[in-house]
Amino acid sequence: MDCFSINGGKNMAFTFQINNDVVWNHDEKLLAKAERNTPKLIQTTIQPAAIAEIIADEKSVNGFKSVVSEKNIAQLPDYTLGRDEKIALDLGDHYVGKFTIDIDSVGSPMDAPLYLRLKFAEVPAEIVAEAADYDGWLSRSWIQEEFVHLDVLPTTLEMPRRYSCRYIELSVIDTSPKWKASFSNPIFMAESSVSMEQLPKPVIEDKELEAIYTISVKTLQDCMQTVFEDGPKRDRRLWIGDLRLQALANYATFDDLALTKRCMYLFGGMTTEEGKIPANVFTEPNLTPDDTFLFDYSLFFATILFDYVQHTQDETVLQDLYPAAKKGMDLALRQVDEAGRLVLTEDWPVFIDWSNDFDKATAGQAVIIYAMKRFIQLAEKMQDSQVKHYQALCQQLEEFARTTLYDAEKKQFVIEGSGEVNVASQVWMVLAEVMDAKTNQEIMETTIKEQFPITGFGTPYMYHHVVEALFVAGLPEAAVQLMKDYWGKMISMGADTFWEAFKPEDLDFSPYGSPIISSYCHAWSCTPAYLIKKYLAG
Amino acid sequence: MDCFSINGGKNMAFTFQINNDVVWNHDEKLLAKAERNTPKLIQTTIQPAAIAEIIADEKSVNGFKSVVSEKNIAQLPDYTLGRDEKIALDLGDHYVGKFTIDIDSVGSPMDAPLYLRLKFAEVPAEIVAEAADYDGWLSRSWIQEEFVHLDVLPTTLEMPRRYSCRYIELSVIDTSPKWKASFSNPIFMAESSVSMEQLPKPVIEDKELEAIYTISVKTLQDCMQTVFEDGPKRDRRLWIGDLRLQALANYATFDDLALTKRCMYLFGGMTTEEGKIPANVFTEPNLTPDDTFLFDYSLFFATILFDYVQHTQDETVLQDLYPAAKKGMDLALRQVDEAGRLVLTEDWPVFIDWSNDFDKATAGQAVIIYAMKRFIQLAEKMQDSQVKHYQALCQQLEEFARTTLYDAEKKQFVIEGSGEVNVASQVWMVLAEVMDAKTNQEIMETTIKEQFPITGFGTPYMYHHVVEALFVAGLPEAAVQLMKDYWGKMISMGADTFWEAFKPEDLDFSPYGSPIISSYCHAWSCTPAYLIKKYLAG
Structure with missing residues (x-):
């Protein structure tokens, strides 16, 4: 309900x-x-399975689906991001829990904070949707989007709130022209009172x-x-x-x-x-x-x-x-x-x-x-x-x-x-x-x-x-x-x-x-x- | 420089x-x-001197000045804020330091997170300016604006970063139609390596x-x-x-x-x-x-x-x-x-x-x-x-x-x-x-x-x-x-x-x-x- x-x-x-x-x-x-x-x-450590590309697909929920990117998740730290650049992680399934990721700067010394937007999405269309376009009566505060300033890198960003998602988009609003942000070790700590391991696989x-x-x-x-x-x-x-x-x-x-x-x-x-x-x-x-x-x-x-x-x-x-x-x-x-x-x-x-x-x-x-x-x-x-x-x-x-x-x-x-x-x-x-x-x-x-x-x-x-x-x-x-x-x-x-x-x-x-x-x-x-x-x- | x-x-x-x-x-x-x-x-506890109204004034820096609001800062908790409502605090002078404020919900039980935007401004025009309009090459990450979700109220919001400001705008992006946010006990903990108290007032x-x-x-x-x-x-x-x-x-x-x-x-x-x-x-x-x-x-x-x-x-x-x-x-x-x-x-x-x-x-x-x-x-x-x-x-x-x-x-x-x-x-x-x-x-x-x-x-x-x-x-x-x-x-x-x-x-x-x-x-x-x-x- x-x-x-x-x-x-x-x-x-x-x-x-x-x-x-x-x-x-x-x-x-x-x-x-x-x-x-x-x-x-019960906590379960989930590592993203892939880097996701979100593409239009009229047969998918809300008109978008995710495909596995040509970018290799194992090389995530190499895909450094500067102003207006972004990357989406795919956990491989839907989970509920908390997110942490290591972030470093690459290039000249970090001469400005990192300003980062994170979107947590249950379906690919949420990544594409703009929060500003939402004007319904249900609270906008439910939108799973965060804005974070990091003054000093390297750091481990530990998001304090719980999210429900499969996809996580990291979007750099800005670094500076002199350096870029590099991401590594993304971890989603999934939580539930129960574990799939306690459940025998049914024969259907x-x-x-x-x-x-x-x-x-x-x-x-x-x-x-x-x-x-x-x-x-x-x-x-x-x-x-x-x-x-x-x-x-x-x-x-x-x-x-x-x-x-x-x-x-x-x-x-x-x-x-x-x-x-x-x-x-x-x-x-x-x-x-x-x-x-x-x-x-x-x-x-x-x-x-x-x-x-x-x-x-x-x-x-x-x-x-x-x-x-x-x-x-x-x-x-x-x-x-x-x-x-x-x-x-x-x-x-x-x-x-x-x-x-x-x-x-x-x-x-x-x-x-x-x-x-x-x-x-x-x-x-x-x-x-x-x-x-x-x-x-x-x-x-x-x-x-x-x-x-x-x-x-x-x-x-x-x-x-x-x-x-x-x-x-x-x-x-x-x-x-x-x-x-x-x-x-x-x-x-x-x-x-x-x-x-x-x-x-x-x-x-x-x-x-x-x-x-x-x-x-x-x-x-x-x-x-x-x-x-x-x-x-x-x-x-x-x-x-x-x-x-x-x-x-x-x-x-x-x-x-x-x-x-x-x-x-x-x-x-x-x-x-x-x-x-x-x-x-x- | x-x-x-x-x-x-x-x-x-x-x-x-x-x-x-x-x-x-x-x-x-x-x-x-x-x-x-x-x-x-050296830390100095600053309490806002007034609630500020920012008004256009062509003789002031960047076209805006602050005047003392009819709202009384002593009654801050009474000015509860719902969706799209905001209030600006005036510290009375420019300071550098950290901000904390107590926040509670008023009305029905809190059935959604509070989503809050905070702007920290050295001059009144910064309160009026839209971050999205800025497109210069200097990093956008310098804009003193934060977005915060609070899942549980009451709480004391302790902003972890340091700001340089005189004005602080609290802007509620959303609560829910059933309750509003109430603010109290705003504190700006000013910091400097020196204190004005160590300085004799000069005779000029x-x-x-x-x-x-x-x-x-x-x-x-x-x-x-x-x-x-x-x-x-x-x-x-x-x-x-x-x-x-x-x-x-x-x-x-x-x-x-x-x-x-x-x-x-x-x-x-x-x-x-x-x-x-x-x-x-x-x-x-x-x-x-x-x-x-x-x-x-x-x-x-x-x-x-x-x-x-x-x-x-x-x-x-x-x-x-x-x-x-x-x-x-x-x-x-x-x-x-x-x-x-x-x-x-x-x-x-x-x-x-x-x-x-x-x-x-x-x-x-x-x-x-x-x-x-x-x-x-x-x-x-x-x-x-x-x-x-x-x-x-x-x-x-x-x-x-x-x-x-x-x-x-x-x-x-x-x-x-x-x-x-x-x-x-x-x-x-x-x-x-x-x-x-x-x-x-x-x-x-x-x-x-x-x-x-x-x-x-x-x-x-x-x-x-x-x-x-x-x-x-x-x-x-x-x-x-x-x-x-x-x-x-x-x-x-x-x-x-x-x-x-x-x-x-x-x-x-x-x-x-x-x-x-x-x-x-x-x-x-x-x-x-x-x-x-x-x-x-x-």
Whole structure:
């Protein structure tokens, strides 16, 4: 998850809330457990594999690709740079971490500082893009570009910040006419809470799926830092919607339980006084919840806990976090009217997808059913005296969906009143398993027939739910085909990790107007690793 | 001294040499003495005096001046800044040192890095100037502008580099729409090898001269670091031509003998194998001579030693450094032909002034006479067996000047062959006291009548020599008037310290096309402190 805007910023307010009158509860016991589970990051030394030449290529992401230069990386120190000269290093794959490089002056004594610009790029187009051209509402501060003066050479330049990148451009703004800068020993110290070495290579016969799986795992790894980050380039933060998908992919791969636990305790330990769970939290300089609330994201706290307990049978975690899940669920249920209808309000919107071009009411109704079904299983484990109460409410929600929101003739869920049919409604109702298996299959078959190829969604987050709904509805071929059409297409365009945003029907699409702000390694796009393992393995 | 270019760069090659085949002698004994005399810098905590508003003003330097803002510096933290917002701090005077400031975020949690630009400006016009517009040949790396990403607030931003400035602009490139940056506790830690506190306030009745004296001393102080720098903004380096004038001003004021000694030993300890003294030296990362040679600058090593010994009677320094002075003098004398004519060559040009619009042969002849007369006094003190040899050569040089270069009818020195009359010839021949006192006075009176107001020179370096020649020629009123017309004019235009370059006849003149590269605190402009003390005190 992240907050972004398309179509001139009309969605900005949607995920970009300012609520400065919130009263927060900090449960220090839970937060202490969160902190105890902070991972020690694993560091891996990466040396650039090549010098890169970035060239225009309309088939590649944002119109540029990288080719190996005729210049030999082993001779890097020989390619001295003066004013306005530059060189790009290619790490060979996408990494997250810190950069150091040795720099010397060559020629007459160094009679002026070295002024150097460094660009760190996830995709080649970011090297070409000009920071000055970016004028979107998302902060320009995310652009991975630094300007550095070095008064004395030789030196080892140790960049203090962390970057998410494959390409590093060194651009000399100036030396002096009397000397040039020479670069050597570039090192990228990659960081993650997990290592590829702990992961057995899976046997996947379909080479395209194997590639999708591999890149999904790499995407997940690079997002696994001291929290599950949404994107290591931007905004480097724990969002609950991303966490849910990352945790599922993690169970299917690295299985780093401490990190998952840490993230659950962070949310459980920082809720509003009334019990609302924030959409995301910050961990620096202090543990701080964000003042952004999304209805579906709040509900996912219960489903994340359910997934964890189901995977680990960890009773302590359940005991610790059930109260927050229950309080959050009780608060959400206040939005349900007597007829069993979820009534969404502006101050607590449902996310579903960044697009606001479709009505989300039916999908929202499905999400609360999906969450309740999982929460009720936790309540049963906890021997909660209110289990029956929750079961009754859930039945009422489902009943309302079946009777009022389902059009049996169309075999599609609709929006009450308008009759609008959209993909999100079908997908979430199928995931919530409101109808029987046969009807679910019919719903998804109808969706394929009438709505495919999908348009209007721009994120792997929504595509993930479509694919999983196809699996749930017993349509694995269609699910695989969609994975190939979507994630496979990203690979054909040069993806080393999967992207925050991608529209197969509009390859030039960028939610921010410039690739330098987009995240090309984004948590919510890592789910093929989970989907392949769960629905296709064995 | 510094190397710069006007009129489209035609002078660039002149002071901007590359000589990469030079064999250097490092005299470790002398260099050890240089290092032992490295000063411990005195630090002074400066808090900004005001928030500055920079406004257009055609009477001020480069067309801008600073006025005190309606915003109160005591309320700085209240003036929070978001995207594209900025504020300028006014230190109240020019200083050299390091900057720190506390920064916090105000509003929702900090959901993006802070991206900040800092400009450090000696004069208000530098704040207004755009770095991107600068396209001169001098390195862009001198522009005092930094870009900083801060990932976590609150923090104390400690800028690691040293700046030379009075104004500091904080410009927020971006925060995010959810929060702003708040600044507090700005501190400028000023550095110099000397303190104003060690200097008694002089009694100068003429208020204009007093102001010129005061600003000269401030200029000198800010250039006194671990060496006598030419300019603390640019290029922060020990040039021998500047050292000569700084040392004279220093004897008249702070009298920091250790720093002077250090600088003399640096030059004495790093000469070419044949004995040539470099025009400037570097001290970081190692003691390194520059591969630039100027004929007059090399000769000044002997005159600097003469001035020091005359001021201190320090026999040890004389014993240590006389051999280098002698070797340098012997090498220079090889350029003198049998007639007593100095024959300059392209690979060892004479500087005199940055302008190449006049013939420098006669001025060069005068400089070697000026230097020899002082060197001979050192030779006498050293009981050098070759004293008579030097005296004979000096007489020959003078004789040639008097007979071939002086036009008794015009009462002016000329260029041999062309008959060109220029100010520099007169000034240096008077300083060298080639003619008797009465003739010197006539020469300078003629110069005033025919050449004043002076045009074509752009630096206080040349103006210093004109003023001193007027004093030497017994024309103190004219000397004082020129000081007021030149240094006084800088004050009227807003000078806090005196500038590297200034043309009273062309107030828009900038040698680099942009004020962001010019040095507004430059060693060779500090000499009124010396001139006033030597020729006017008591």
